Amino acid sequence: MTTVAGTAPEESAPNAAARVGALVRSTEIDLRQFGMVLALIIIWIALGIANPTILQPVNFITFSVQASGIAVLATGMVLVIVSRNIDLSVGAVVGFIGMFYAEFMAHFLPENLGVPIGHPLVWIVALACGVLLGTVIGAYQGFLIAYVGIPSFVVTLSGLFLFRGLIWQLSGGTTVAPNDATFNLIGGGPQGSLGGILAWALGLVLAAAALGILWNARRTRRKYGFPLRPMWAEVLIAAVSVAVIFAGVWVANAYHWPPGLATQYAQAHGITEPPEGLQIESGIPIPLLIVVGVTIFMTFLSTRRRYGRDVFAYGGNPQAAELAGINTRWTIMKTFILMGILCAISAAIASARLNGGTLDLGTGYELYVIAAAVIGGTTFEGGVGSITGAILGALVMQSLQYGLSFLGFNSPQINMVLAVVLIVVVGLDAWNRRRAR
Amino acid sequence: MTEMATAPTAPSTSGTPLVEMRNIHVAFGGVHAVRNVTIDLHAGEVVGLVGGNGAGKSTLTKVLSGAQRADSGEIFINGSPVEITNPRDAKAQGIECIYQTLALADNLDAPANLFLGREITTRLGNLDDDQMEDATRKVMGRLNPNFTRFSTAVRSLSGGQRQAVAIARAVYFNAKILIMDEPTAALGPAETAQVRNLVRQLKAEGIGILLISHDIHDVYDLADRVSVMYHGQIVDTVNKHEVDTDDILGMIILGKKPGDVTAKDREELELRG
Numbered sequence: 001m002t003t004v005a006g007t008a009p010e011e012s013a014p015n016a017a018a019r020v021g022a023l024v025r026s027t028e029i030d031l032r033q034f035g036m037v038l039a040l041i042i043i044w045i046a047l048g049i050a051n052p053t054i055l056q057p058v059n060f061i062t063f064s065v066q067a068s069g070i071a072v073l074a075t076g077m078v079l080v081i082v083s084r085n086i087d088l089s090v091g092a093v094v095g096f097i098g099m100f101y102a103e104f105m106a107h108f109l110p111e112n113l114g115v116p117i118g119h120p121l122v123w124i125v126a127l128a129c130g131v132l133l134g135t136v137i138g139a140y141q142g143f144l145i146a147y148v149g150i151p152s153f154v155v156t157l158s159g160l161f162l163f164r165g166l167i168w169q170l171s172g173g174t175t176v177a178p179n180d181a182t183f184n185l186i187g188g189g190p191q192g193s194l195g196g197i198l199a200w201a202l203g204l205v206l207a208a209a210a211l212g213i214l215w216n217a218r219r220t221r222r223k224y225g226f227p228l229r230p231m232w233a234e235v236l237i238a239a240v241s242v243a244v245i246f247a248g249v250w251v252a253n254a255y256h257w258p259p260g261l262a263t264q265y266a267q268a269h270g271i272t273e274p275p276e277g278l279q280i281e282s283g284i285p286i287p288l289l290i291v292v293g294v295t296i297f298m299t300f301l302s303t304r305r306r307y308g309r310d311v312f313a314y315g316g317n318p319q320a321a322e323l324a325g326i327n328t329r330w331t332i333m334k335t336f337i338l339m340g341i342l343c344a345i346s347a348a349i350a351s352a353r354l355n356g357g358t359l360d361l362g363t364g365y366e367l368y369v370i371a372a373a374v375i376g377g378t379t380f381e382g383g384v385g386s387i388t389g390a391i392l393g394a395l396v397m398q399s400l401q402y403g404l405s406f407l408g409f410n411s412p413q414i415n416m417v418l419a420v421v422l423i424v425v426v427g428l429d430a431w432n433r434r435r436a437r
Numbered sequence: 438m439t440e441m442a443t444a445p446t447a448p449s450t451s452g453t454p455l456v457e458m459r460n461i462h463v464a465f466g467g468v469h470a471v472r473n474v475t476i477d478l479h480a481g482e483v484v485g486l487v488g489g490n491g492a493g494k495s496t497l498t499k500v501l502s503g504a505q506r507a508d509s510g511e512i513f514i515n516g517s518p519v520e521i522t523n524p525r526d527a528k529a530q531g532i533e534c535i536y537q538t539l540a541l542a543d544n545l546d547a548p549a550n551l552f553l554g555r556e557i558t559t560r561l562g563n564l565d566d567d568q569m570e571d572a573t574r575k576v577m578g579r580l581n582p583n584f585t586r587f588s589t590a591v592r593s594l595s596g597g598q599r600q601a602v603a604i605a606r607a608v609y610f611n612a613k614i615l616i617m618d619e620p621t622a623a624l625g626p627a628e629t630a631q632v633r634n635l636v637r638q639l640k641a642e643g644i645g646i647l648l649i650s651h652d653i654h655d656v657y658d659l660a661d662r663v664s665v666m667y668h669g670q671i672v673d674t675v676n677k678h679e680v681d682t683d684d685i686l687g688m689i690i691l692g693k694k695p696g697d698v699t700a701k702d703r704e705e706l707e708l709r710g
Contacts, residue, residue: 224571304563306556309545313553316542323504323540324554325525383544 029237032377032429036392040399047403054406057255061285065188065353067398068287069094069346073365074372074390075298076342079308079335081373082315084382085145085152087339089159090346090369093137094362096163097130097347102176102357104129105183123183130344137163138340142333152336160366167359177356187352188285190257196281203249206292210241252288253281287349291391294345299387311335316383371418372397375425396421453516455480455645456501456532456614461510463496470496471507472669478614478645483636484674485660486649489689492666494649498616501647502534503527514614528555531613535603535620543592547584548573550591551606576605580635597628604635615639615646621655633659653682653689667692 024031048055073090080087104126109115115122141159145152185192194202214237221228257265257280265280266273302308310331314321321328346365351357376393378385397418404414454477463471471493478484486494499505501512503524512519514530521527527534534540541550548569557565557572570587577584581601591599600620607615617636621629636659640646650656656663657677664674665688672688684695691702 220567224567226567226570226574306558306562306564309549309553309556309564313542313545313549316544317540320540320542320553323502323524323534323536325523325528326554383542 030386030389033386033389033392036376036389036396040392040396043396043399043403047399047407050407054403057251059402059406060251061188061255061282063398063402064291065285065287066402067394068291069349070365070368070372070398071291071391071394072294072342072346072349073339073369074376074394075294075387076335076339077369077373078376078378078385078387078390079298079302079311080152080339081370081378081380082382082385083311083332083335084315084318085332085335086370087141087152087156087336088366089141089156089163090339090343091362091365091367092160092163092167093134093340093343094347094350094365095167095357095360096137096170097133097344098351098354098361099167099170099176099357099359100133101126101130101183101348101351102179103170105180106176106178106356117178117180118182119180120182122180123186126180126183127186127344127348130348131341134340134342134344134347135337136340137343138337139333141340142336145336146329146332167357167361171357171359173359175356175358177354179352179355183348184352184355186286186290186348187350187354188287190261190280190282192287192352193252193285194283194289196253196283199249199253199281199283202284202289203245207242207245210245211238214238214241249284252284255282256280257282287353290345290349294342295387295391302387307331307334312383314382368394368397371422375422377429379429452479454478454513455482455515456647457513457516458497458501459511459513461497461500461507461512463493463500463505463507469669471500473510474666474669474671476664476671476674478647480613480645481640481643482662483640483646483648483660485656485663485677486647486666487651487653487656487663487685487689488666492689493669494666495618497666498534498618498647498649501527501614502532502616504534525554528610531611532616533607533610533612533614534616534618535600535607536618541591541599541603544590546588546590547577547594547602547605548587550602551576551609553606555610572609573605576609577601580605580608581631595628596623596625597631600624600628600632604632608639612639612644615644616649617646618649619651620648621650621652629655653685657682657685665689 044055073094077087077090105117105122109119109122109125110117137159141152141155144150144155193199214234218228218234256262257278259277262278262280263273265271266278271278302311310321310326310328313324313326314328314331318328321331347362350361354361372394373385373390374380374393375396376386376389376391378390400417400421401414404417405411409417457475457477459475461471461474461476462469470491474493474497476484476486476497486498488494496505500507500510501521503521503526506522512521519526519530521530521532524534542553545553548566551573552569557568559565573587577587581598584598584601586594586598591602594602600623604620620636621632624632633655636646636648648656648660660677662674662676663680663685665672665685667689670692672692673694675684680695687693687695687698687702691698691705693702
């Protein structure tokens with residue numbers, strides 16, 4: 001990725017191509033991620049040409065909610081793979097914690113503590129217990145990997161069997177339902193969304209934050225007298241960031257509540273419905289909000305905190321990290337604890353969407369999550385990967401999955417398409433790295 | 438200041454040594470890698486540590502840098518006993534190490550490598566990358582003024598540039614004791630000369646340097662005293678001016694002091710070259 005940047009940009013560029021290359025490099029944009037954004041746009045244009053009805057707002061909403069469970073997990077899988085490990089248990093852990101939520105709300109709370117579903121605190125207590133459970137599971141697996149020294153492949157393969165088994169033990173082999181209604185808002189849906197006005201407010205906050213970060217970065221670089229990005233590049237990046245944020249809000253708000261639900265709402269709140277029906281803007285679904293929050297948090301953790309630096313240093317050269325005095329075992333264990341917590345969040349989204357726990361919840365997640373991280377540029381040699389890349393990877397994969405099934409392809413056919421995409425993307429990376437050497 | 442240092446004024450080896458390792462013993466299972474070795478190093482002195490493969494040089498220095506625990510023995514710094522059980526302890530004593538493998542994280546840039554494990558953070562505990570880059574620019578400006586690639590992963594730097602990053606790490610953190618394990622092994626002639634100059638510069642600043650090298654000429658050129666190891670033991674520690682490179686070579690190969698070498702040994706040495 002980082003080819004020959006760095007020296008004076010004023011080398012006599014013999015042809016236009018070289019000049020364009022230097023110009024692009026001076027923006028310091030990650031070209032690989034830029035390419036993935038382009039790929040995403042091309043996929044959706046192609047899908048739109050094949051069947052224009054796919055470009056309705058409702059499809060973007062459904063698609064992004066479907067992708068959110070995978071995306072949340074992919075952010076953690078990046079750090080796991082960057083530190084030269086793997087986690088095959090995430091699907092089973094999501095299924096287990098999902099079943100725990102359902103069991104906790106449908107049986108444990110009402111039968112053992114006399115707290116019925118619908119009590120205002122149920123959702124937060126359930127979520128807190130789920131996160132605690134994820135922490136314990138992550139600590140258990142992380143301890144075996146980091147301190148006992150069993151390879152992560154083996155530990156998490158064992159975890160896959162263990163937690164799939166525990167799902168049956170916990171539920172007695174049946175689906176468990178229902179969840180608390182407030183808890184189910186975590187899964188999205190018209191009520192589980194921000195609503196039009198709040199969505200715009202959030203968009204404004206995010207846009208202001210993005211501009212603030214860009215401005216602040218430039219200010220400190222000038223203070224230290226470091227080389228600066230050209231002004232036009234700065235403005236371009238700012239404009240694109242703000243445009244993407246507002247476009248997201250606009251698409252989310254373009255989706256309105258379904259007429260039946262809007263009528264119910266009007267009757268319940270004593271509003272007289274206008275003849276064309278009450279139009280309520282949906283706004284950003286809560287699961288998507290969670291993805292945005294998790295992405296920002298995980299990016300912050302991996303680039304601005306010592307923990308993230310330690311993970312990448314270990315991935316780049318475990319021996320160097322050790323010699324630098326980094327507590328590498330604890331770093332690895334923390335990574336698996338983090339993964340367990342993300343499993344709890346992903347399980348909340350999945351279980352809330354289903355209004356309960358099913359036996360096969362989360363099946364196959366581990367493979368999609370690993371694929372998302374790898375398509376997003378995470379390499380198995382360790383030390384290389386990014387959170388935003390993994391999110392883009394999850395979006396690319398889910399776009400193909402959602403789009404192709406919308407066009408009528410069956411899932412075996414879609415799997416074959418994903419197989420090709422995985423090999424092509426990673427093959428391109430390998431070719432690129434070899435060329436750079 | 439660099440040229441002044443090349444004058445052959447040997448630093449005083451009397452008085453309290455900067456470092457003294459006393460009766461250090463390290464065994465791996467039944468293999469005794471280091472047998473009751475005692476060695477000392479004074480401020481502003483370069484001690485060359487030489488010996489064949491498996492003589493115990495690296496193991497001995499790893500004890501000092503905290504990467505390997507000794508089974509027995511003591512370490513004194515400025516005359517007082519210290520406990521070094523991990524790399525952090527060693528760094529707290531001002532001991533820095535430049536490894537043969539450089540111990541750089543190839544995927545990170547120069548500032549991240551320089552501050553690895555000791556990052557500068559803001560009041561909130563966030564990494565202060567700008568301040569780290571600023572400090573790196575200043576140190577590298579002294580060591581390698583032409584260096585500009587501060588945000589490139591070190592994997593794409595040249596061998597000399599990577600060595601400069603590794604040395605910058607020791608310089609920035611005010612090393613008092615510097616262990617250099619084969620610092621020129623992977624370098625070309627021009628870069629080797631650059632590193633030798635750096636060693637002289639650091640020596641002139643009063644840093645004690647323990648130099649491990651296969652290259653007798655490297656050692657003979659830079660060191661004030663030379664300690665020769667053979668099968669885990671110190672054969673002898675000699676003042677450079679009292680011996681020549683052949684004497685040192687004899688000790689490395691035969692494990693005997695120059696006076697103990699017999700005519701038969703000499704014959705064998707001749708045969709080997």
